[in-house]
Amino acid sequence: MKTVKKVQIPKKSLINTNPKNRLKKAVFLVAGSLAIFVVLITVLAFIFAETQRPRFVNRDLLIQNKLLIPPLLEPRVIGQEKVFVLSAEPGETVFRDGKPTNTTGYNGAYLGPTLRAHKGDNVRILLTNNLSQPITTHWHGMHLPAIMDGGPHQEIAPGETWEPRWTIVDEAATRWYHPHLLHRTGEQVYSGLAGIFIIDDDNSDSLKLPKEYGVDDLPLIVQDREFSRDGQFVYELERKDALGHTGMLGNVILVNGTYAPFVDVPAKQIRLRVLNASNARRYNFGFEDGRTFYQIATDGGLLPSPVARTRMMLAPGERAEIIIDLSGETRPLTLISDAVHEENKVLRFVRTILRAERDENQVFKILELRPQPTVEVTETLPKLLNSVERLPAASAVRTRRFTLDPGSRSINGRRMDHQYVNEVIHPGDVEIWEIINLSGVYHPIHIHAVQFQILDRSGSPPADYELGWKDTVLIPNGQTVRLIMRFPEHSDANSPYMYHCHILEHEDIGMMGQFLVTDENISNKKLYLEPADRGPESDPSHTP
The missing domain is CATH 2.60.40.420 (Cupredoxins -  blue copper proteins)
Structure with a gap:
């Protein structure tokens, strides 16, 4: 009997030796892992955004210093011109703890006087630099010839006097002035060189709005600063985090150069001209009790109508005017800056992990308003403030x-x-x-x-x-x-x-x-x- 030989057929290898298939599988695994990671980060970011609590930086601040009001600088009238005389000067200022801080200012040790002019006025500034370094002074928001603008090209050497002149063609608004020297603007503004420039016009004159400067019409120059142990300003041009240059952010708030300020105001409508004069910080202004106020103006002038708000974001350089009605009020009211948040929740989460929150998630007390009895009657806020031509x-x-x-x-x-x-x-x-x-x-x-x-x-x-x-x-x-x-x-x-x-x-x-x-x-x-x-x-x- 013949023996039949069984032939063993080798089984197909279970291991895929095709390089293309292996690459596809690896790509699939990596893509799947990345997708899971992205979903996980997104879920965590949304949970984090809902549960994160803001940090009240100066919650325990004792409000005890009367708000300084920058004086109105009276111009000399020479011919058809209003002539304002300014000088940039070094000085010392005591902000807190009795320690003097080296500062600079216009016509004083810190900040500058408020300039005020009317649309149609011919103005001239006699600006002398009494500092040991060059400066410029920019008239922020003004329509004027470029040679008078005060940008980096209009440098004023130590001991020199600059005389810009122009005709005010702008409508009523809150402008400001500050240095603009190339590579030195931040340091010079931080040391104190800044001031407000108010413009009036026929329309603003006719409106029943608070107009008594320093009483019911208050300029608020809001700044943040960092202090060293010996009371000096800390300034760093190249301060960075994981996302790059942060700009100079401080943890102490000054208003008109006043630390922990309060101001007595009549118990009626009050107008606040708010200038964010900080180097890098945004503020989310509002009142601690969440009450409504009315914004009546932006950088360049009055809005068409008052806008009811409870919070108002201002970035560095921006201005806004608001009306708060304190009629019948007797208790102090605190203006605060509420928390600022990145709108993208994933980026907000990542920034927190990277310790790159910058000015986000922080609350500050800014100013306490203390209403005082008054016989003045509060006027009804005008429904129409301005005619703003829209540019198509x-x-x-x-x-x-x-x-x-x-x-x-x-x-x-x-x-x-x-x-x-x-x-x-x-x-x-x-x-x-x-x-x-x-x-x-x-x-x-x-x-x-x-x-x-x-x-x-x-x-x-x-x-x-x-x-x-x-x-x-x-x-x-x-x-x-x-x-x-x-x-x-x-x-x-x-x-x-x-x-x-x-x-x-x-x-x-x-x-x-x-x-x-x-x-x-x-x-x-x-x-x-x-x-x-x-x-x-x-x-x-x-x-x-």
């Missing part, structure tokens, strides 16, 4: 795009160069500027020479409280904001205006550009100012 997008002759770059050191990939002119604009033109924030952090953008209107924020129309004229606008992370503006008729082919981030340290390290308004037919491609117009040498890659 179709009237723009050009749209310019500006990208705020990661690292907070440049705009459109270029850092500030004292000689390079980034843009050239024809006098009187209406333009749209589209500002795209890809930096990962917030930036307040200020444009010299103009007041603009907000067309939209990432396609959404502006809120009622943003329907007025502005010169500084907060651009949150990831947002695109379109602005429309009409440029002045002043033509000057040699003197530029600036546009920049108003976090002053960002400005100083390069987040600034300049533009000419001129009717000369020139191109801005590789356009440089003539040597005679140059200031201190500046390389775009230079780090001070």
Whole structure:
């Protein structure tokens, strides 16, 4: 009998030796793991946002110092001009704990007097620099010739006097003035060089609003500072966290240079002209009891109508005027800054992990209002405040795009160069500027020479409280904001205006550009100012 041999057929290997299949499997595993990780982070971020509690930084602050009111500077009338005399001076100021702090100011040791003029006035400033270093002084928000603007090109050497003059063409508003020296703006403002400039006009004169300066119409210059143990200001240009340059943030609040301030006010309607004069901090203003107040003005003037609010965000450089009715009140009322939060909850969570919250999730007491009995009768707040002409997008002759770059050191990939002119604009033109924030952090953008209107924020129309004229606008992370503006008729082919981030340290390290308004037919491609117009040498890659 034949023996049948069984042939063993080898089994197919269970191990996949095809490199392409192995790669696909690896990619699938990695993608799946990443998706699970993203979902987990997102879930944790939303839970964190719901449970995070803000930190009340100065909860135990004892309010005990009477608010200082910057004095009104009376001008000399010489011919057809109102002449204001200012001097930048060194000094010492005691803010707290009896320790003197080295400071600077205009006409005094810290901050400056309030200047006040009327639309149509011809004004001249006699500004003497009594400091040991150069300064400039910028008239923030003013329509005026570029040579009078007080930007980096109008440097005032120690011992010199600068005499800008112009005609006030702006409508009633709260403006301000401060240094703008290249690479030194943040340090000089931080040391105390700043003041308010109020403009009145026929419309504001006719409105029944609180108008008695220092009584029911109060300027509030709000700043944050950090102090050393010996009572000196701590200032760092290059302070950083995981997301880049933070700007200078302090943990002590000053109002008009007053620590822990209170102010006695008549128990009636009170007008607060609020200026965020901090270098980098945003404030989310409101009252501790959550009551309603009315915003009546933005940077550039009165709103069309009062807007009821309970919280009001102001970024560095922004101003707003509000009305609070204290009729019949007897108890003190505390103005606070409530917590600020990143809108993107995932980024908010990541920032917390990275210890890069900056000014977020913090609450501060700002000022205590103490109502006093009065026989004055509170007027009804006017329903109509102003007529604001809306500029239609179709009237723009050009749209310019500006990208705020990661690292907070440049705009459109270029850092500030004292000689390079980034843009050239024809006098009187209406333009749209589209500002795209890809930096990962917030930036307040200020444009010299103009007041603009907000067309939209990432396609959404502006809120009622943003329907007025502005010169500084907060651009949150990831947002695109379109602005429309009409440029002045002043033509000057040699003197530029600036546009920049108003976090002053960002400005100083390069987040600034300049533009000419001129009717000369020139191109801005590789356009440089003539040597005679140059200031201190500046390389775009230079780090001070």
